[in-house]
Amino acid sequence: MSEAGVEDVLRAAAQMRVVRGAPDDVEVAALVASLAAVASRDVEPATEAAPRSEWARPLRAVHATRTAGADAWRWSLR
Template sequence: MSDDGQLQVVRGTPDDVELAALVAGIMAAATAAPLDPPAAPRAAWSDRRRQLRPVPSAAPGADSWRWSLRG
Protein backbone atom coordinates (compact mmCIF):
# COMPACT_ATOMS: atom_id res chain seq x y z
CA MET A 1 0.00 0.00 0.00
CA SER A 2 1.22 3.45 -0.73
CA ASP A 3 1.04 6.37 1.67
CA ASP A 4 -2.24 7.67 0.26
CA GLY A 5 -4.11 4.37 0.86
CA GLN A 6 -3.99 3.07 -2.71
CA LEU A 7 -2.78 -0.35 -3.82
CA GLN A 8 -0.02 -0.64 -6.35
CA VAL A 9 1.02 -3.74 -8.27
CA VAL A 10 4.82 -3.81 -8.24
CA ARG A 11 5.42 -7.04 -10.12
CA GLY A 12 3.42 -9.18 -12.53
CA THR A 13 0.29 -8.47 -14.49
CA PRO A 14 -2.80 -9.55 -12.56
CA ASP A 15 -6.04 -9.82 -14.46
CA ASP A 16 -9.35 -8.35 -13.33
CA VAL A 17 -10.38 -11.48 -11.42
CA GLU A 18 -7.14 -11.60 -9.44
CA LEU A 19 -7.39 -7.90 -8.55
CA ALA A 20 -11.02 -8.35 -7.49
CA ALA A 21 -10.04 -11.27 -5.25
CA LEU A 22 -7.24 -9.20 -3.72
CA VAL A 23 -9.50 -6.23 -3.03
CA ALA A 24 -12.22 -8.49 -1.60
CA GLY A 25 -9.71 -10.10 0.75
CA ILE A 26 -8.35 -6.76 1.92
CA MET A 27 -11.85 -5.36 2.47
CA ALA A 28 -12.89 -8.46 4.43
CA ALA A 29 -9.83 -8.17 6.64
CA ALA A 30 -10.38 -4.45 7.19
CA THR A 31 -14.05 -4.78 8.16
CA ALA A 32 -13.68 -7.88 10.32
CA ALA A 33 -14.86 -7.49 13.89
CA PRO A 34 -12.03 -7.01 16.38
CA LEU A 35 -11.23 -9.86 18.70
CA ASP A 36 -13.00 -9.90 22.02
CA PRO A 37 -10.93 -8.43 24.82
CA PRO A 38 -9.59 -11.03 27.22
CA ALA A 39 -11.90 -11.80 30.10
CA ALA A 40 -11.01 -10.40 33.47
CA PRO A 41 -9.36 -12.96 35.73
CA ARG A 42 -11.78 -14.61 38.10
CA ALA A 43 -11.19 -14.63 41.79
CA ALA A 44 -10.25 -17.95 43.34
CA TRP A 45 -13.10 -17.56 45.81
CA SER A 46 -15.68 -17.75 43.03
CA ASP A 47 -14.16 -20.88 41.50
CA ARG A 48 -16.60 -23.75 42.02
CA ARG A 49 -13.83 -26.33 41.79
CA ARG A 50 -12.79 -25.36 45.30
CA GLN A 51 -16.05 -26.80 46.63
CA LEU A 52 -15.43 -30.23 45.17
CA ARG A 53 -13.68 -32.88 47.16
CA PRO A 54 -10.31 -33.89 45.78
CA VAL A 55 -9.70 -37.34 44.43
CA PRO A 56 -8.55 -39.57 47.29
CA SER A 57 -4.83 -40.05 46.95
CA ALA A 58 -4.26 -42.78 49.54
CA ALA A 59 -5.97 -46.10 49.92
CA PRO A 60 -8.20 -46.54 52.99
CA GLY A 61 -6.22 -47.70 55.95
CA ALA A 62 -5.93 -47.48 59.70
CA ASP A 63 -5.58 -43.68 59.69
CA SER A 64 -8.20 -42.94 57.01
CA TRP A 65 -10.70 -41.71 59.63
CA ARG A 66 -8.33 -38.82 60.42
CA TRP A 67 -8.48 -37.56 56.87
CA SER A 68 -12.17 -38.22 56.23
CA LEU A 69 -13.29 -34.67 57.04
CA ARG A 70 -10.47 -32.99 55.16
CA GLY A 71 -11.09 -32.37 51.59
Protein backbone atom coordinates (compact mmCIF):
# COMPACT_ATOMS: atom_id res chain seq x y z
CA MET A 1 0.00 0.00 0.00
CA SER A 2 1.35 3.41 -0.87
CA GLU A 3 1.98 6.03 1.77
CA ALA A 4 -0.93 8.14 0.47
CA GLY A 5 -3.23 5.11 0.69
CA VAL A 6 -2.26 4.49 4.32
CA GLU A 7 -2.92 8.11 5.19
CA ASP A 8 -6.33 8.00 3.51
CA VAL A 9 -7.30 4.86 5.42
CA LEU A 10 -6.10 6.32 8.72
CA ARG A 11 -8.01 9.53 8.05
CA ALA A 12 -11.18 7.58 7.23
CA ALA A 13 -10.72 5.35 10.30
CA ALA A 14 -10.44 8.42 12.52
CA GLN A 15 -13.82 9.62 11.22
CA MET A 16 -15.63 6.30 11.81
CA ARG A 17 -18.26 6.18 14.49
CA VAL A 18 -20.26 3.34 15.96
CA VAL A 19 -23.96 3.84 15.38
CA ARG A 20 -25.24 0.81 17.27
CA GLY A 21 -23.72 -1.82 19.53
CA ALA A 22 -20.52 -1.79 21.52
CA PRO A 23 -17.62 -3.20 19.48
CA ASP A 24 -14.39 -3.87 21.31
CA ASP A 25 -10.94 -2.82 20.10
CA VAL A 26 -10.38 -6.10 18.22
CA GLU A 27 -13.59 -5.74 16.21
CA VAL A 28 -12.81 -2.14 15.27
CA ALA A 29 -9.26 -3.15 14.29
CA ALA A 30 -10.64 -5.95 12.10
CA LEU A 31 -12.98 -3.51 10.39
CA VAL A 32 -10.20 -0.99 9.74
CA ALA A 33 -7.90 -3.76 8.43
CA SER A 34 -10.56 -5.04 6.05
CA LEU A 35 -11.27 -1.53 4.76
CA ALA A 36 -7.53 -0.99 4.27
CA ALA A 37 -7.28 -4.25 2.31
CA VAL A 38 -10.15 -3.26 0.05
CA ALA A 39 -8.70 0.22 -0.48
CA SER A 40 -5.26 -1.11 -1.38
CA ARG A 41 -6.53 -3.63 -3.92
CA ASP A 42 -5.57 -2.98 -7.54
CA VAL A 43 -8.76 -3.16 -9.53
CA GLU A 44 -8.36 -3.92 -13.20
CA PRO A 45 -11.12 -2.90 -15.57
CA ALA A 46 -13.25 -5.80 -16.73
CA THR A 47 -12.56 -6.84 -20.29
CA GLU A 48 -15.55 -7.44 -22.48
CA ALA A 49 -15.75 -10.72 -24.31
CA ALA A 50 -15.59 -10.59 -28.07
CA PRO A 51 -18.97 -11.13 -29.69
CA ARG A 52 -19.51 -14.72 -30.78
CA SER A 53 -20.33 -15.42 -34.39
CA GLU A 54 -23.74 -16.95 -35.03
CA TRP A 55 -22.02 -19.55 -37.19
CA ALA A 56 -19.96 -20.74 -34.22
CA ARG A 57 -22.93 -20.97 -31.87
CA PRO A 58 -23.24 -24.52 -30.43
CA LEU A 59 -27.05 -24.52 -30.48
CA ARG A 60 -27.00 -24.00 -34.22
CA ALA A 61 -26.28 -27.70 -34.75
CA VAL A 62 -29.00 -28.74 -32.31
CA HIS A 63 -31.69 -26.61 -33.93
CA ALA A 64 -30.86 -27.58 -37.49
CA THR A 65 -33.72 -27.41 -39.91
CA ARG A 66 -35.14 -30.67 -41.17
CA THR A 67 -35.46 -31.49 -44.81
CA ALA A 68 -38.90 -31.45 -46.30
CA GLY A 69 -40.34 -34.69 -47.55
CA ALA A 70 -43.49 -36.72 -47.82
CA ASP A 71 -43.49 -37.54 -44.10
CA ALA A 72 -42.00 -34.28 -42.79
CA TRP A 73 -45.15 -33.60 -40.78
CA ARG A 74 -44.34 -36.62 -38.57
CA TRP A 75 -41.03 -35.12 -37.52
CA SER A 76 -42.22 -31.53 -37.12
CA LEU A 77 -43.04 -31.87 -33.42
CA ARG A 78 -39.80 -33.55 -32.37
